[in-house]
Amino acid sequence: MRKVFHMAASLAAIMAALGCAGKGDKDADAAKKDAEGAAAGDDAAAKEPAWTPGRWASDPYPSTYAPYPSGTTVIRGATLLTGTGARIDNGTLVIADGKIASVGGADVAVPSGAAVIEAKGKWVTPGIIDVHSHLGDYPSPQTDSTSDGNEATAPNTSQVWAEHSVWPQDAGFTRALAGGVTTLQVLPGSANLFGGRSAILKNVPSRTVQGMKFPGAPYGLKMACGENPKRVYGEKGGPSTRMANFAGYRAAWIEAAEYKRKWEKYWDELAEWEEKNGDKKKAVKKGEENGKEPEPPTRDLKLETLAAALAGDVTVNMHCYRGDEMALVLDMAKEFGYKVRTFHHAVEAYKVADLLAANGVCAAVWADWWGFKLEAYDAIRENAALVDAQENSCAIIHSDDEYGIQRLNQEAAKAMADGNKMGLKIAPERAIQWITANPAKALRIADKTGALEAGKMADVVLWSGDPFSVYAKAERVYVDGALLYDAKDKRRSPRADFEIGQQGEGFTGGAGQ
Amino acid sequence: MTTKQRSRKLLTGSLAALAAAFSGAGAQTIAIQNARVYTMANIAGDALQSGGGVNNLDVIVRDGVIAAIGEDLAAPPGATVINAQGRIVTPGLFAPWSQIGLVELSLDEEANDSATDGEGEFAFSAALDAADAFNPASTLIAINRAGGVTRAVAAPEPGLNMFGGQGAIVDLSGAPTSIVRAQAAQSVAMGSAGIGYNGGTRLGNWAALRDALDEARAYAANPGAYLMRPRAGGLSIADLRALGPVAQGRQPLVVYVNSATDLRALIKLKAQYGVNAIVLGGTEAHLVARDLAAANIPVILNSWLNLPSQFEDLAATQANAAKLQAAGVTIAFYDPPSGTHNLWLLPQLAGNAVANGLPYGAALAALTINPARIYGVADRFGSIEIGKAGDIVVWDGDPLEVSTRPIAVLIDGKVTSLKNRQTMLRDRYKDLSRGDLPHAYRGAN
Numbered sequence: 008m009r010k011v012f013h014m015a016a017s018l019a020a021i022m023a024a025l026g027c028a029g030k031g032d033k034d035a036d037a038a039k040k041d042a043e044g045a046a047a048g049d050d051a052a053a054k055e056p057a058w059t060p061g062r063w064a065s066d067p068y069p070s071t072y073a074p075y076p077s078g079t080t081v082i083r084g085a086t087l088l089t090g091t092g093a094r095i096d097n098g099t100l101v102i103a104d105g106k107i108a109s110v111g112g113a114d115v116a117v118p119s120g121a122a123v124i125e126a127k128g129k130w131v132t133p134g135i136i137d138v139h140s141h142l143g144d145y146p147s148p149q150t151d152s153t154s155d156g157n158e159a160t161a162p163n164t165s166q167v168w169a170e171h172s173v174w175p176q177d178a179g180f181t182r183a184l185a186g187g188v189t190t191l192q193v194l195p196g197s198a199n200l201f202g203g204r205s206a207i208l209k210n211v212p213s214r215t216v217q218g219m220k221f222p223g224a225p226y227g228l229k230m231a232c233g234e235n236p237k238r239v240y241g242e243k244g245g246p247s248t249r250m251a252n253f254a255g256y257r258a259a260w261i262e263a264a265e266y267k268r269k270w271e272k273y274w275d276e277l278a279e280w281e282e283k284n285g286d287k288k289k290a291v292k293k294g295e296e297n298g299k300e301p302e303p304p305t306r307d308l309k310l311e312t313l314a315a316a317l318a319g320d321v322t323v324n325m326h327c328y329r330g331d332e333m334a335l336v337l338d339m340a341k342e343f344g345y346k347v348r349t350f351h352h353a354v355e356a357y358k359v360a361d362l363l364a365a366n367g368v369c370a371a372v373w374a375d376w377w378g379f380k381l382e383a384y385d386a387i388r389e390n391a392a393l394v395d396a397q398e399n400s401c402a403i404i405h406s407d408d409e410y411g412i413q414r415l416n417q418e419a420a421k422a423m424a425d426g427n428k429m430g431l432k433i434a435p436e437r438a439i440q441w442i443t444a445n446p447a448k449a450l451r452i453a454d455k456t457g458a459l460e461a462g463k464m465a466d467v468v469l470w471s472g473d474p475f476s477v478y479a480k481a482e483r484v485y486v487d488g489a490l491l492y493d494a495k496d497k498r499r500s501p502r503a504d505f506e507i508g509q510q511g512e513g514f515t516g517g518a519g520q
Numbered sequence: 521m522t523t524k525q526r527s528r529k530l531l532t533g534s535l536a537a538l539a540a541a542f543s544g545a546g547a548q549t550i551a552i553q554n555a556r557v558y559t560m561a562n563i564a565g566d567a568l569q570s571g572g573g574v575n576n577l578d579v580i581v582r583d584g585v586i587a588a589i590g591e592d593l594a595a596p597p598g599a600t601v602i603n604a605q606g607r608i609v610t611p612g613l614f615a616p617w618s619q620i621g622l623v624e625l626s627l628d629e630e631a632n633d634s635a636t637d638g639e640g641e642f643a644f645s646a647a648l649d650a651a652d653a654f655n656p657a658s659t660l661i662a663i664n665r666a667g668g669v670t671r672a673v674a675a676p677e678p679g680l681n682m683f684g685g686q687g688a689i690v691d692l693s694g695a696p697t698s699i700v701r702a703q704a705a706q707s708v709a710m711g712s713a714g715i716g717y718n719g720g721t722r723l724g725n726w727a728a729l730r731d732a733l734d735e736a737r738a739y740a741a742n743p744g745a746y747l748m749r750p751r752a753g754g755l756s757i758a759d760l761r762a763l764g765p766v767a768q769g770r771q772p773l774v775v776y777v778n779s780a781t782d783l784r785a786l787i788k789l790k791a792q793y794g795v796n797a798i799v800l801g802g803t804e805a806h807l808v809a810r811d812l813a814a815a816n817i818p819v820i821l822n823s824w825l826n827l828p829s830q831f832e833d834l835a836a837t838q839a840n841a842a843k844l845q846a847a848g849v850t851i852a853f854y855d856p857p858s859g860t861h862n863l864w865l866l867p868q869l870a871g872n873a874v875a876n877g878l879p880y881g882a883a884l885a886a887l888t889i890n891p892a893r894i895y896g897v898a899d900r901f902g903s904i905e906i907g908k909a910g911d912i913v914v915w916d917g918d919p920l921e922v923s924t925r926p927i928a929v930l931i932d933g934k935v936t937s938l939k940n941r942q943t944m945l946r947d948r949y950k951d952l953s954r955g956d957l958p959h960a961y962r963g964a965n
Contacts, residue, residue: 234627
């Protein structure tokens with residue numbers, strides 16, 4: 008059915024990534040286990056262990072991002088929502104060398120030579136993080152030429168990587184920046200059981216996608232529950248039922264587990280062989296060589312990503328609307344020994360909020376989208392708030408939309424308001440975590456960004472007022488301390504190549520600059 | 521508990537009692553007291569900026585219509601009193617474009633009557649009539665009503681060819697009598713949305729539209745003779761008959777169009793044919809704002825659109841609403857997130873337009889009186905004036921704020937229920953403890 012009069016976007020965003028086998032590194036694996044072990048004693052919800060690349064982490068398209076130049080900046084007098092759950096009125100934020108240097112009240116010392124921004128009446132938050140975007144893969148303009156977000160040709164396309172579709176010239180990135188977004192995860196579409204690998208990007212204009220890739224972020228895997236795979240493949244050989252969806256996931260995990268075992272065995276044997284034969288100085292007497300160098304198994308891009316997901320080096324993102332399906336997915340994850348990090352589009356998360364919290368899974372939701380299909384019929388406006396109300400919860404507001412991403416602050420504001428009206432007591436300093444610290448945790452980059460804490464990346468938004476007001480606008484957006492958007496200075500406003508020389512010229516943020 | 525909190529609780533409590541006592545009842549007399557009232561009558565000058573809100577006003581609604589507005593009005597005997605305690609009162613929201621009552625689930629064909637699929641031998645387009653299928657029991661109605669939407673245009677959208685069919689003006693009471701005016705407007709897809717029906721070009725769109733209007737006129741002038749003419753293809757007779765009032769300028773034609781070039785072509789077409797054109801979309805309308813104002817063509821827009829989604833949207837900007845309004849174009853909003861399902865989010869579009877330069881009063885007007893004017897029903901709806909329908913919303917804050925919700929919604933002078941499927945699901949699952957019985961036994965009453 009043609010729906011001609013509406014924003015093209017998100018329903019079409021039925022969409023789908025896998026990887027690379029790295030050379031095994033036992034030391035890295037061990038270091039990772041240590042790191043996780045050390046963090047386990049802390050409050051797990053608040054202090055997410057940093058991700059340390061393990062054996063299955065490898066990135067043949069490495070980030071070339073480097074922070075842009077920045078000086079020492081002090082924002083003084085504003086209300087700070089730190090992303091750690093605190094609110095500081097009349098606060099002081101010091102940014103130096105691209106990092107948050109200090110956060111506190113009016114008594115924080117101003118370093119000499121710092122540029123001081125007097126921001127009384129304004130608000131400051133961490134840079135906004137969107138865990139669910141298709142920017143770059145479904146860019147503007149939306150033409151057949153640019154529609155690169157959903158490899159809807161087979162139910163398992165774990166071999167595709169979203170970053171290979173990202174068009175850095177998507178004007179949507181610039182608009183999202185003007186909305187305060189400093190980090191985003193670009194996911195493949197949800198047509199498939201396994202859609203492919205995600206790309207986690209810093210929202211920094213770049214000639215190449217490598218120039219946007221978030222340094223040190225693990226890849227994500229996109230999976231999808233429910234209606235979409237059924238709808239797309241029902242008449243193309245299946246799956247045509249939810250039970251076949253699960254059969255499809257499980258068959259793939261069985262294959263991936265075997266692939267993982269083969270490669271790990273090879274890596275172990277190779278290491279052993281190298282240890283015996285690698286040192287050329289050690290004379291190996293003729294006839295006493297320690298066997299033949301082991302032969303590597305054949306690489307398979309699909310299985311590499313799935314094996315990496317099983318190993319924890321690729322983060323699992325599961326598109327899942329219905330609560331009962333989420334419960335089944337959690338059991339499947341136990342069956343195969345992997346972790347689901349986030350349920351996306353979790354419209355019914357409120358029905359299983361206790362289960363999600365008990366399993367340490369994030370629920371990424373819209374404030375109020377509903378009714379585009381039956382699995383989105385039971386949406387309630389208090390969804391995020393009810394998820395958040397659980398102990399050890401992880402509520403996230405996501406966009407899945409090139410317009411929603413421009414105002415995640417407003418989406419969080421609506422969800423907070425509806426929660427408060429039903430009697431929950433959600434303060435702005437709590438709700439801001441739904442679009443900063445919690446998505447950082449979901450993406451396993453919470454050690455680097457997502458909060459105003461000393462040592463973290465200076466990804467910072469200065470708002471004209473309370474960011475939970477419809478009238479507030481991002482006035483300044485800093486990425487790693489560099490001022491990359493200033494609503495009052497056209498020269499600090501990126502324009503995509505596509506918009507240059509066109510009617511309108513695409514003023515960033517559509518802010519009427 | 522602060523005084524403010526206490527008063528809110530009292531108010532909410534009394535309103536809940538109201539709703540219980542009066543939902544479904546016949547004629548009521550309602551006295552809304554001590555409100556900050558934005559009447560949306562005579563919006564001009566300062567009122568255009570501020571909205572013209574006046575404190576300490578009372579509004580009496582009797583027999584479905586507004587009977588009195590003033591300070592310290594005595595509540596008529598037997599009247600239900602709503603003490604607004606200083607809160608904001610506005611006319612009910614009027615959604616100028618929607619598929620309310622036609623769509624329940626967008627992707628479920630059986631639960632979506634909003635557009636034909638163009639498959640098979642089916643031959644009708646302009647003749648389609650929303651009034652034939654409008655479902656007052658749709659869950660979208662109670663949900664949007666709880667958000668302050670009291671009136672809407674419910675219209676099918678193009679599927680078979682460029683014409684969408686006839687929309688109706690409806691209320692959101694949920695009653696079988698919700699259709700206020702059937703055949704209130706026709707729609708047509710131009711620009712990128714139309715080319716698929718018309719040879720792949722915008723040239724084709726305009727040629728096809730002129731031809732359809734010519735044929736509709738020829739048919740209307742002499743149906744008998746028209747039927748004797750040899751015809752090859754083209755619109756069905758039923759479609760031509762439906763297009764008659766459009767060709768004669770008696771029925772508004774909602775034209776989905778975005779580019780400045782197409783908008784100029786529309787201005788020419790209006791001059792030539794005298795159609796009562798309403799622009800839907802209009803991402804580049806700000807570039808031809810003065811000409812649209814001079815041609816008296818209103819624009820129903822989405823104030824968020826700021827991306828070059830298509831080549832016809834290259835000049836899309838969030839300043840569109842403000843620029844159009846400043847040039848004297850009558851504006852209204854459509855297509856909030858989730859579309860018809862969330863018409864109650866139209867104020868968010870309005871609030872964002874204000875953040876991008878639209879005067880506050882103009883934004884409120886775009887949600888209320890402007891849609892009524894656009895469709896020629898401002899004598900009955902869209903403002904709080906004596907004799908008009910008692911469509912009134914009491915808000916718990918600034919109606920344009922994303923955190924604000926209605927605490928009372930009146931349609932035709934009756935207090936409506938704010939309970940809906942979403943609030944019931946919330947109440948069913950707000951406590952996940954196992955309990956003595958499963959969740960299926962909770963929150964359904």
